Amino acid sequence: MKYIIAIITVLTIYSCRPSRHRENIEVVFYPGLVEFNDTDSGIINSIVEPDKVYTITSDDYTFLHDSLPSLTTPKLGEAISPCILLIKTDNSIYGIDANNALQNNNKAYSLSEKDAYKIKLIVHYYDYIDSTDLKDLKEIKKFGTPNNYEYCPSDPQKPTKQLVKLVLKEK
Numbered sequence: 001m002k003y004i005i006a007i008i009t010v011l012t013i014y015s016c017r018p019s020r021h022r023e024n025i026e027v028v029f030y031p032g033l034v035e036f037n038d039t040d041s042g043i044i045n046s047i048v049e050p051d052k053v054y055t056i057t058s059d060d061y062t063f064l065h066d067s068l069p070s071l072t073t074p075k076l077g078e079a080i081s082p083c084i085l086l087i088k089t090d091n092s093i094y095g096i097d098a099n100n101a102l103q104n105n106n107k108a109y110s111l112s113e114k115d116a117y118k119i120k121l122i123v124h125y126y127d128y129i130d131s132t133d134l135k136d137l138k139e140i141k142k143f144g145t146p147n148n149y150e151y152c153p154s155d156p157q158k159p160t161k162q163l164v165k166l167v168l169k170e171k
Helices: 002-015 058-070 113-122 138-143
Strands: 025-029 052-056 075-078 083-089 092-097 101-104 107-110 164-170
Touching: 025 058, 052 058, 058 083, 058 113, 058 164, 083 113, 092 113, 113 138
Parallel strands: 052 164
Antiparallel strands: 025 083, 025 164, 075 107, 083 092, 092 101, 101 107
């Protein structure tokens, strides 16, 4: 009888715990290789419907959500370069420019090539670049084509669509 009461108590305690729900991460960028863009950080909230939803591992989610602020090395100064990629975690919006500078709150920080590559890999940035163009990228030459690369061509019904919005959910 004692064992039954103990089992019921344990089950009651663990079943009453709130689920560990974390916010989705949102990502916005121009598909393909774009020489210049003017991606304002406010655009991430104005696009309501995502183009695609990806499920990412807990490790990748933690890397983006919890580690992104600590990946930076010395501050470069004021953020002035246009971002090629925007990432929204909770209430923070981070931008990555063509020179791998991580921008947040109008400040720019140096980001290593490896970390920039990993971020772009996790958010499926490379999936929206044709394989022919992908081979010309400096980071692809150095680190290789991502194992999860799957080209996502433009929708023929929307050939002039400028921005792609992705949502990343934790597994």
